[in-house]
Amino acid sequence: xxxxxxxxxxxxxxxxxxxxxxxxxxxxxxxxxxxxxxxxxxxxxxxxxxxxxxxxxxxxxxxxxxxxxxxxxxxxxxxxxxxxxxxxxxxxxxxxxxxxxxxxxxxxxxxxxxxxxxxxxxxxxxxxxxxxxxxxxxxxxxxxxxxxxxxxxxxxxxxxxxxxxxxxxxxxxxxxxxxxxxxxxxxxxxxxxxxxxxxxxxxxxxxxxxxxxxxxxxxxxxxxxxxxxxxxxxxxxxxxxxxxxxxxxxxxxxxxxxxxxxxxxxxxxxxxxxxxxxxxxxxxxxxxxxxxxx
Amino acid sequence: xxxxxxxxxxxxxxxxxxxxxxxxxxxxxxxxxxxxxxxxxxxxxxxxxxxxxxxxxxxxxxxxxxxxxxxxxxxxxxxxxxxxxxxxxxxxxxxxxxxxxxxxxxxxxxxxxxxxxxxxxxxxxxxxxxxxxxxxxxxxxxxxxxxxxxxxxxxxxxxxxxxxxxxxxxxxxxxxxxxxxxxxxxxxxxxxxxxxxxxxxxxxxxxxxxxxxxxxxxxxxxxxxxxxxxxxxxxxxxxxxxxxxxxxxxxxxxxxxxxxxxxxxxxxxxxxxxxxxxxxxxxxxxxxxxxxxxxxxxxxxxxxxxxxxxxxxxxxxxxxxxxx
Numbered sequence: 021x022x023x024x025x026x027x028x029x030x031x032x033x034x035x036x037x038x039x040x041x042x043x044x045x046x047x048x049x050x051x052x053x054x055x056x057x058x059x060x061x062x063x064x065x066x067x068x069x070x071x072x073x074x075x076x077x078x079x080x081x082x083x084x085x086x087x088x089x090x091x092x093x094x095x096x097x098x099x100x101x102x103x104x105x106x107x108x109x110x111x112x113x114x115x116x117x118x119x120x121x122x123x124x125x126x127x128x129x130x131x132x133x134x135x136x137x138x139x140x141x142x143x144x145x146x147x148x149x150x151x152x153x154x155x156x157x158x159x160x161x162x163x164x165x166x167x168x169x170x171x172x173x174x175x176x177x178x179x180x181x182x183x184x185x186x187x188x189x190x191x192x193x194x195x196x197x198x199x200x201x202x203x204x205x206x207x208x209x210x211x212x213x214x215x216x217x218x219x220x221x222x223x224x225x226x227x228x229x230x231x232x233x234x235x236x237x238x239x240x241x242x243x244x245x246x247x248x249x250x251x252x253x254x255x256x257x258x259x260x261x262x263x264x265x266x267x268x269x270x271x272x273x274x275x276x277x278x279x280x281x282x283x284x285x286x287x288x289x290x291x292x293x294x295x296x297x298x299x300x301x302x303x304x305x306x307x308x309x310x311x312x313x314x
Numbered sequence: 315x316x317x318x319x320x321x322x323x324x325x326x327x328x329x330x331x332x333x334x335x336x337x338x339x340x341x342x343x344x345x346x347x348x349x350x351x352x353x354x355x356x357x358x359x360x361x362x363x364x365x366x367x368x369x370x371x372x373x374x375x376x377x378x379x380x381x382x383x384x385x386x387x388x389x390x391x392x393x394x395x396x397x398x399x400x401x402x403x404x405x406x407x408x409x410x411x412x413x414x415x416x417x418x419x420x421x422x423x424x425x426x427x428x429x430x431x432x433x434x435x436x437x438x439x440x441x442x443x444x445x446x447x448x449x450x451x452x453x454x455x456x457x458x459x460x461x462x463x464x465x466x467x468x469x470x471x472x473x474x475x476x477x478x479x480x481x482x483x484x485x486x487x488x489x490x491x492x493x494x495x496x497x498x499x500x501x502x503x504x505x506x507x508x509x510x511x512x513x514x515x516x517x518x519x520x521x522x523x524x525x526x527x528x529x530x531x532x533x534x535x536x537x538x539x540x541x542x543x544x545x546x547x548x549x550x551x552x553x554x555x556x557x558x559x560x561x562x563x564x565x566x567x568x569x570x571x572x573x574x575x576x577x578x579x580x581x582x583x584x585x586x587x588x589x590x591x592x593x594x595x596x597x598x599x600x601x602x603x604x605x606x607x608x609x610x611x612x613x614x615x616x617x618x619x620x621x622x623x624x625x626x627x628x629x630x631x632x633x634x635x636x637x638x
Contacts, residue, residue, distance in 0.1 A: 058426045110610045115425040116372050117613040120566055123559055124605025131599035242555070246433070253430060284445040291434035291441075298431045299419040 025157025030279040031272055036164040036233070038271020039171035040066075043226040044248025045255065045263035046178065047219040053195035053258055054215035057107060057118050061126035062223055063245020064133075068095045069224025070236035071133055074142045084147060092224045098129070099220020100213055107216075108209070126241065133238040141237035147229075163232045170229045174222050175264055181218075182260075191215060243287065250294040256307025265305060322491045325574070326484060333480045337473045346472035348588060350544060353479035354537045355580040359564045360483075360490050360573060361533025366562070367570035368494060369526045370506030371421060372429045375436025376561050379531040381443055381553030382409045383538025385450055388548050392458045399462075402539040409535035410528055417527040421520070424509075436558050443550040455549030462543045479540055486533055490573050493529075502526060503571070563605055569615030578617055 044066060051059045072091035077084060106125050112118060147166050152159040181188040193201040194211045202208045227236065227244075234240075251270045255262025270290055278286035297304060340346060358380060365371050386405035390396040396404075420431040443450050450456055461470045462478065469475045493499050504512040505519050513519050542548050560583060568579020586604075590597035612619025 058429075106606055106610060110613070112609075112613050114613060115429070116366070116370075117609050119372065119374075119426070119429055120562060121606055121609045123562075124602045124609065126602070127559075128599055128602030128606065131596070131602055135596065135599065246437070249430060250434075253427075257426075282445070285441060288438050288441040288445075291437050294434040295431060295438070298423060298427055298434075302423060302427055 022157070026279065027276070028156055029158040030275040032158055032160055032164065034272035034275030035268060036167050036271070037275065038251075038268035039167050040226050040230050040244070040267075041247050041251040041270050042264045042267025043171050043174050043222055044244060045251035045267045046174070046260060047223045047226075048249055048252040049258060049260055049263045050178075050215050050219045050222075052252075054191060054212050055107065057122070058115075058249070059102075059216075059219070060119060060122040060245065061102060061129060062219065062248060063241035063243070064126050064129040065095050065099060065220045065223030065241075066227035066230075066244045066248075067133060067236065067238065067241030068098060068129065069227030070231045070240070071137050071142070071227075071238065072224070073228045074144050074231060074236060075137060077144060088225075088228055091228055092221050095224035095227075096217045096221045099216045099223075102220075103213055103216035108212075126245070130238055130241060137238060139238065141235040141240075143235045144231040146232040161233070163229070167229045167233070170225055174225060178218075178222070178260065187211075187214060247287075247290050250290045253294060253302075253304055254297050256304030259304070259306045262304055262306035269305075322488075322495065326488050326491065329487075329577075330480075330484050333484070334477075337476050343472050346476055348585065350472060350476050350479050352581045352584045353476070353483045354541050354544075355561075355564060355584050356577050357479075357483045357486050357537040357540070358534050358561055359568065359576040359580045360486055361530035361537075362561055363565050363568070363571070363573065363576045364490060364493065364502070365526050365530040366565050367572065367576075368499065368502040368506060369523060371523055371527065372425075372562070373432040373527075373530070374429050374555075374558050374562065375432035375434070375439070376530070376534055377553045377555070377557040378436040378439035379409050379413065379534035380538040380541070380557070380561075381439060381550075382412060383535030384542040384548050384553070385443060385456070385538075386535075387539040388456045388459045388542045389449060391460050391543075392456060398460060398539075398543055402536065405539050406532055406535050409531050413528045413531035414524070417524045417531075421523045421527060433555070433558070437555060440550055440554050443553060450550070453550060455547055457547050459542050459546045459548070461546065462540075475544055479544070482536065482540065486536075487573060487577070494573060498522070498525075506571075563601075565615075567604070567608055567616045569617035569619075572615070572617055575615060575617040579615070582616075 044062060047062050047065065048058065051057055051062075069091050072094055073084075073087050076082075076087035076090055080087065102125055106121050107118070110117065110121055112121075146161070146163045149162050152161050154160075182192055183189075190201065190206045191211050191214065193204070193206055194208055198208050201211070230236075247270065248267070251266040252263050253266070254270055255264070255266025270293060273293060274286055274289050277289040281289075336349065337346065340349070358376065362373065362376050365373055383402075383405045386408050387398065387401045390401035390404060391398050416432075416435050420428060420435070423431055444453050446452075461468050462475075463469060464478075467474070469478055494502075501512065501517045501522055504515065504517055505523065509519055541552075564579040564583045565576065566579070567582055568577070569575030586601070587597055590600055593600065608616055608619075612622075614622070
């Protein structure tokens with residue numbers, strides 16, 4: 021395999037991972053915009069989605085699509101419960117307290133998953149076939165297309181939701197100014213619930229489509245969540261388009277770095293990019309100029 | 315008697331005296347070992363509390379400084395056969411350099427951004443410990459770290475090491491109490507309350523934040539060296555993201571901006587896994603639960619929260635009894 025097809029191969033795998041990072045980053049953005057909370061348990065939604073679908077597929081004779089929906093639904097409920105029982109009672113806007121609360125929630129969810137499903141990493145069959153597709157000297161597994169497809173559906177769906185539905189518009193109003201939104205009769209608390217539900221649902225979807233490629237264990241959430249956050253910061257915290265851009269960029273950079281420099285330092289690359297962005301341009305690629313929300 | 319309790323030197327002296335008696339009463343090696351770990355963690359948490367509790371700057375990567383101390387000491391003594399005390403000093407020097415390199419750009423950030431920058435730094439350092447196999451021994455760890463010795467006396471007994479660790483920790487507590495009580499301490503609290511206001515009243519906030527960051531890194535580095543020479547074997551997993559979180563939890567449980575709270579937090583959370591070990595895999599669930607519950611209901615930490623409840627109770631009783 022010559023260098024150009026090798027690079028093409030890295031870019032393909034980078035885009036696949038990048039799609040997942042982008043969806044996780046969108047999850048961060050949804051919650052951040054409605055509550056100004058960074059939800060460090062975001063990665064656990066991804067893990068729970070993956071684990072739930074493996075478990076459901078194992079115990080039920082139902083088609084995979086059904087397990088998919090059921091897993092998303094279950095994780096959505098977890099997301100709503102998380103907000104209702106941890107963020108809301110805290111009534112705090114102190115970032116340090118909120119960081120620790122969501123980190124605690126993340127450890128708790130991870131522990132419950134470990135008790136329930138054990139410590140082994142589990143896999144799942146690909147959604148449709150496993151015959152690789154060849155082009156330009158590189159190969160593409162069909163599951164990658166599923167990942168990209170689901171990511172695009174999630175992104176387009178969110179866009180439609182925000183721009184065309186009344187609930188979506190109400191959420192945008194909350195993101196813009198919570199008090200003003202409350203004054204015109206929008207139930208701010210309900211919108212916050214919806215944002216956690218939405219964020220959990222898309223996180224779970226991301227976790228489910230990636231399982232056939234990467235395996236899933238109780239401890240994968242933390243790294244995926246942090247990478248998603250890197251992507252969100254890279255694109256500009258609070259910007260949906262930035263999250264998507266940041267996700268793909270991070271995925272490709274990481275894949276190229278892992279392939280061309282060293283695979284052991286793959287995870288370090290993401291965080292190195294994060295530090296560079298934070299030190300040079302903390303507002304990210306597409307964020308507002310000033311970083312002073314806190 | 316009660317009045318004496320208010321003097322910090324009396325507190326330090328009393329606590330020191332109490333500690334000096336412990337190895338005379340406790341002879342069980344396991345209990346002594348746990349108490350040595352409490353000492354090491356206290357050293358870490360007192361430093362982190364200066365940064366988080368007093369100056370209000372979060373660090374989610376403090377395990378990295380602990381690891382830098384441990385690995386520098388370990389590598390210099392085990393691989394390059396340097397004697398432990400100079401190695402410990404070199405570890406501190408290296409940590410200061412790294413802390414400056416990270417702290418100068420990072421401390422310009424606030425809130426979530428600072429949290430993520432320190433977290434990213436912590437993970438990068440952890441990955442370096444894991445991947446630089448030729449230097450650190452990689453995931454399987456670094457073996458053969460020698461014991462510390464004073465003069466001709468090798469500190470290979472938990473009892474003697476107990477005195478060393480707690481002696482150093484007590485010194486660090488005394489220094490911290492002094493810092494907190496000084497002009498610098500008041501400036502740090504001013505930064506915590508409002509950075510623009512602190513700056514307006516003439517505090518050089520940027521330099522002070524870096525200064526306290528470096529101080530807490532030095533504490534962590536010394537703790538790391540003590541840790542490495544005590545267990546004589548180190549592996550990357552002791553310095554991962556979870557450990558940074560544990561340190562933050564110790565600060566929070568002990569109470570922000572409270573030096574003695576730090577001792578309490580370190581002691582509670584070091585003993586907790588030992589107690590929870592009977593639950594096997596449940597301990598992580600309980601750990602997460604504690605973190606959430608404490609922060610939701612007592613955002614100022616367990617000691618502060620308990621004090622608040624007590625004061626509220628006294629206040630109510632005072633009203634019930636009528637004016638004094």
